[in-house]
Amino acid sequence: IFNPFITNSFTEEIEVLVFLPQNDSFLFSHARVAPAIRYAQDRLKAEYPGFHFNIHFENSDLANHALFTLADRSCNLKPDLILGPVREYEAAGVVRLASHWKIPVISAGALATAFKNKETEYSHLTRIAPSYVKMAETFKAMFEHFTWKSALLLIEDDMKERDCYFTLEGVYHLMDDYNVEVEIIHEQAPFNIEETFKNNQDMEVVIICAGADRIREIMLAAHKQQLTNGSYMFFNVDLFNASSYGNGSWKREDEFDDDARQAYASLNTVTLLRTVKPEYENFSMEMKRSIEGLGLYDCNDCGNVNMFVEGFHDALVLYSIALHEGMKNGYSKTNGTEITSHMWNRTFEGIAGQVSIDVNGDRVGDFSLMAMTNIEAGNYEVVVNYFGENKTFQLLPAFNSDHFTLTRRKEVPKKEKEVENHSC
């Protein structure tokens, strides 16, 4: 079995079921992600010529559709591997049933905190993109580094996909040693920003996850109240640098642009750390070409190759490595538990750089902190990188420590009455 000359010649037909939405308003729509999976499939032919992937794309637009498809298809032939779904509510049902049937699931989504429970419900899930809890580590590391003690989380909740809710839920859970308050902002409902700041004067850090317009509204209000001069540290989370995930851009070509630019000088953005290696260029160009070929109109940020696209590419690579290793050890593709365990606690070369999956089957995350470094021009630069593997902090040349120094508002004496108000 261990003869190195024949190991790569394992032959296997591999049934892959992929759940992606047809709706192109999602960054992880079929049109965007499918070319990356095909790209991986082609590339893997060289290394694993005996692996034949039979890839079945199923749409997952309707609620529960993915779960029904899995249940229906599995009566005839259970898939060997499931890729997706990305969205939390959809992923929950599919991953539970797949785990019950011991079928490996790899998703570039399912980023919510609940999915880290691999003991029972989600035992066969591998997460190929860094989860929200991993992102939260970046905040925890910052709080330790800068010795901040308290945070106000402003969360816009659409009560449907709930991306922002899930995003900051990770921060809330990870930072339970800190004084963390939460304000939920309901989409399209009025939100009293002034009242919120007044009720949370003691908080040092404000962390926002919201749509781009709401963020701008909050920052303009904070600026108007002179709270952007070091009274608070402001952060937003914008992992995918895409408008649907709350792109933190100040510019709107409107009368508030100048104020917004000044306000955003105090707003720092946590995003995914992007690495680029020579091979990536080819991948990236291929992906752009595929998207352009489709002539999608209703498609924001189409030019970006995002983490979802990379993730699903890397998912097929990771599975191949694990299956190959499992077969070397005498297991077959039908042993989904064994193949899954070979994907965990492993580092491999992904399309954009090294990918590390931790012992719990979740990708280790690297993140960047961006800050406005040229206030005149309103330009952002990466000032800090955070590496999840060794939990280290890298201050880049553009980092300016004054920018991250809190100048508490000593001039505002707290009135007895206001303190009383806090308790109700």
Added chain:
Amino acid sequence: IFNPFITNSFTEEIEVLVFLPQNDSFLFSHARVAPAIRYAQDRLKAEYPGFHFNIHFENSDLANHALFTLADRSCNLKPDLILGPVREYEAAGVVRLASHWKIPVISAGALATAFKNKETEYSHLTRIAPSYVKMAETFKAMFEHFTWKSALLLIEDDMKERDCYFTLEGVYHLMDDYNVEVEIIHEQAPFNIEETFKNNQDMEVVIICAGADRIREIMLAAHKQQLTNGSYMFFNVDLFNASSYGNGSWKREDEFDDDARQAYASLNTVTLLRTVKPEYENFSMEMKRSIEGLGLYDCNDCGNVNMFVEGFHDALVLYSIALHEGMKNGYSKTNGTEITSHMWNRTFEGIAGQVSIDVNGDRVGDFSLMAMTNIEAGNYEVVVNYFGENKTFQLLPAFNSDHFTLTRRKEVPKKEKEVENHSC
């Protein structure tokens, strides 16, 4: 096909999958409900000798177990009928998949508001017990009758089964024309009763769903603050008259019994209307005998034959009527959509009295309002009945209109400061 002499001789093997928990702390545990299903099966032999029910009991204690069982079993042979599950989270998954496969589901549970959506997700669900929204109609009728305008809902939420949350959610949704405020009480967390009453002085009616101890705590606090003398109308919801659903009994054999009895003189209880007909006695005795034969120790209220037990009995009766009618019309048991439609918009004789299923496949509910009619003895009587079919109100001889007359607290002037506090 319409020959009346042969219609009852249809022969059919009917696969029934029943989901009930083994855990006897539930009023709808396998030990309590299975005898009722067997009883119905026996009784139906006379009327439908050709129907052979193959009843498979599956436990549903673990999260998602019922869904997995359905998915697993259905690969070989899809059931013709599913009975249960009762609990909301469990029912959701099973009913969705069953509806996708067009398998009729009848449950004496799934009482939450969401399940009334039969357009898509829950298309094949028939609810054989009155849902929480039906119960809410009783409150709406009372509010109209007594011209009350506002209600404070006090909801104890265990964040697991969430029975009380789902119970009063129905009231909240149905009464959106009224001024309704909600206070969530977290299990085992402290709850500032005085503060709550202070912040809700304008409310006329207080509707509580909580565990028996919490209700007593609230009523004692209200009594201490002299709010039980007509300042508010107090109600609790205790559909199953069982301790696990918040039995509103004041008696504990402790030092507070006397105060509690006086406090509960102002607490009125909404419960299911119970009817008894001669045949019921036999059923009831059989059920008690089955339970006693099992010698269950960990079993509260074992003596009661509750709505769940009756409901699952009647479920099999209803299905038989519908299947028989469907077959007369030329359909077979495999046409789950057609059989389901024959169960809806129909009135039939259940084990405890008439059962009406509305056009949406949900049981029409009759409810009783109980009030303390002898304060010396602390005894309750039914004072009002509400009949869902024609939405009428029946005042019984024990009804005393003074008891339901609000004497607003004119002696407490609202201070400016307190009004301010309301807004925060």
